[in-house]
Amino acid sequence: MSTTKGLEGVIATESSISSIIDDQLTYVGYEIDDLAAHSSFEEVVYLLWHKQLPTKLELDKIKNDLASNMEIPHEIIQHFKMYDLSSIHPMAALRTAVSLLGLYDPEVDKMEHDANLRKALRLQAKIAMVITAFARIREGKEPIKPKKHFGYAANFLYMLTGKEPEALEIEAFNKALVLHADHELNASTFTARVCVATLSDLYSGVTAAIGALKGPLHGGANEQVMQMLTEIGEVDNAIPYIKEKLRNKEKIMGMGHRVYRTGDPRAKHLKEMSKQLTKNTGQPKWYEMSLKIEKYIKDEKGLPANVDFYSASVYHSLGIAHDLFTPIFAMSRTSGWLAHILEQYENNRLIRPRAEYVGPIRQPFVQVEER
Numbered sequence: 600m601s602t603t604k605g606l607e608g609v610i611a612t613e614s615s616i617s618s619i620i621d622d623q624l625t626y627v628g629y630e631i632d633d634l635a636a637h638s639s640f641e642e643v644v645y646l647l648w649h650k651q652l653p654t655k656l657e658l659d660k661i662k663n664d665l666a667s668n669m670e671i672p673h674e675i676i677q678h679f680k681m682y683d684l685s686s687i688h689p690m691a692a693l694r695t696a697v698s699l700l701g702l703y704d705p706e707v708d709k710m711e712h713d714a715n716l717r718k719a720l721r722l723q724a725k726i727a728m729v730i731t732a733f734a735r736i737r738e739g740k741e742p743i744k745p746k747k748h749f750g751y752a753a754n755f756l757y758m759l760t761g762k763e764p765e766a767l768e769i770e771a772f773n774k775a776l777v778l779h780a781d782h783e784l785n786a787s788t789f790t791a792r793v794c795v796a797t798l799s800d801l802y803s804g805v806t807a808a809i810g811a812l813k814g815p816l817h818g819g820a821n822e823q824v825m826q827m828l829t830e831i832g833e834v835d836n837a838i839p840y841i842k843e844k845l846r847n848k849e850k851i852m853g854m855g856h857r858v859y860r861t862g863d864p865r866a867k868h869l870k871e872m873s874k875q876l877t878k879n880t881g882q883p884k885w886y887e888m889s890l891k892i893e894k895y896i897k898d899e900k901g902l903p904a905n906v907d908f909y910s911a912s913v914y915h916s917l918g919i920a921h922d923l924f925t926p927i928f929a930m931s932r933t934s935g936w937l938a939h940i941l942e943q944y945e946n947n948r949l950i951r952p953r954a955e956y957v958g959p960i961r962q963p964f965v966q967v968e969e970r
C-alpha cells in the first residue's frame with residue numbers, strides 16, 4: 600500500500616455537480632464567470648440540486664419556497680437565549696443549531712429523494728435565519744422574520760440589520776453567495792459525503808460539513824484574513840508584517856490552494872467587489888493592503904489568492920461582523936453540500952479507505968501490575 604498525504608490528487612468519487620479543470624470552475628458545466636455575472640443565488644441552488652437551470656416558473660417557485668420556509672422554530676431562538684453568546688463562536692453555534700433543526704424536521708429520517716429535496720429546501724432556507732437570529736440575540740436584540748417578497752440575499756441582510764438593504768449591497772452579497780456555493784470535493788463537502796454514505800441523514804451530513812468548514816485551513820480563513828488586515832492597520836505596514844510572518848514560517852491566510860495553481864477564478868470577482876465597496880465606504884485601505892499582500896505572496900512564494908482572501912474586505916465593507924464571515928460561507932456552501940448529499944444517496948457506497956499501519960508490531964502484552 601502507498602499513501603498520499605492529505606489525499607492530494609486522489610479521485611475519490613464521480614460527480615456532475617461542479618468541476619475544476621485547468622483552473623476553471625464550473626457548476627454543472629456553466630462557467631462561474633457567467634453565473635457570477637447573471638444569476639441569483641436561488642438560481643444556483645436550483646442548478647446544483649436539479650443539475651439544470653430553472654425555468655422562470657421554477658425559479659419563482661424556489662425563491663418563494665425559500666423565503667416562505669426561512670422562519671426557524673421558536674425553540675432554536677430559545678436555545679440561543681439560554682447561553683452567554685459573547686464567548687461562543689457563531690460557527691460552533693451554527694453547527695449545533697443545524698443539528699438541532701433536525702429534531703424539528705418531521706421528515707428527518709425519510710430517505711426518499713423527494714423527502715430529501717424538501718428537507719434540503721427547509722434547511723437551506725432556515726440556515727439564513729439561524730445565523731441572523733444568533734447575531735441579533737448576542738447583541739441583545741430580537742430576531743427579525745424574513746420578508747416573503749425578498750430574495751435570499753436581501754432577506755439575509757435584512758434579518759441581520761433590520762434595514763432594507765440597498766440594491767448595490769444585495770448585488771454584492773448575492774454574487775458572494777453564488778461564488779461560494781460549490782467547489783468540487785473540498786474538505787467540508789467530502790466530510791458531508793463520507794457522513795451520509797453511511798446512510799445517515801442529511802442534517803448529520805451538513806452538521807459534519809460545518810465542523811470541517813470551520814477550520815482556518817478551509818472556510819475559517821476568511822475571518823483570519825480580516826484579523827490579519829486589522830492587525831496590519833495601514834497600507835505601509837503590509838509588507839513588513841507579511842515578511843515577519845514568513846520569517847516565522849507562518850501561513851498567510853487567504854493564500855494558496857490545494858487545486859488551483861495559476862489562481863482561484865472566484866478571487867477576481869471578489870477582488871473587484873472589494874475595490875468598489877471599500878471605495879464606496881471611504882476605506883480603500885483594506886483593498887490596497889490586500890493588493891500589496893497578494894502581489895508579494897505571488898512574487899515570493901508563487902501562491903495565488905483564494906476565495907477567502909478578498910471576501911474578507913467585501914464582507915467587512917458590507918458592515919458584517921468578522922466572525923460571521925465563515926457562517927456566511929457555510930450558508931452559501933450548504934447548497935453545494937446538499938447537492939453532494941443528494942448525489943451521494945443516488946449512487947451510494949460506504950466510503951471507507953484504508954490506513955497504512957506504521958505503529959509498533961508484535962508487542963508482548965504486559966499485565967498492568969508489571970508495567
Ligand SMILES: CC(=O)SCCNC(=O)CCNC(=O)[C@H](O)C(C)(C)COP(=O)(O)OP(=O)(O)OC[C@H]1O[C@@H](n2cnc3c(N)ncnc32)[C@H](O)[C@@H]1OP(=O)(O)O
Pocket residue numbers: 605815816817818820849850851852853854855856857858900902905906907
Ligand atoms: C475555501 C478554502 O478552503 S480556500 C483555502 C483557505 N485556507 C487558507 O487560506 C489558509 C492558508 N493556506 C493554506 O494553509 C494552504 O495553502 C492550503 C491549506 C489552502 C492548501 O494546503 P496544501 O495543498 O496542503 O499545501 P501545503 O500546506 O502542504 O503547502 C505547500 C507549501 O506551500 C506553503 N504554503 C501554502 N500555503 C501557504 C500560505 N498561505 N502562506 C505561506 N505559505 C504557504 C507551505 O508552507 C508549504 O511550503 P513548504 O513546502 O516549504 O513546507
Ligand SMILES: O=C([O-])CC(=O)C(=O)O
Pocket residue numbers: 781782784785786857858905906
Ligand atoms: O476546494 C478547496 O479545497 C477549498 C475551496 O476553495 C472551497 O471549498 O471553496
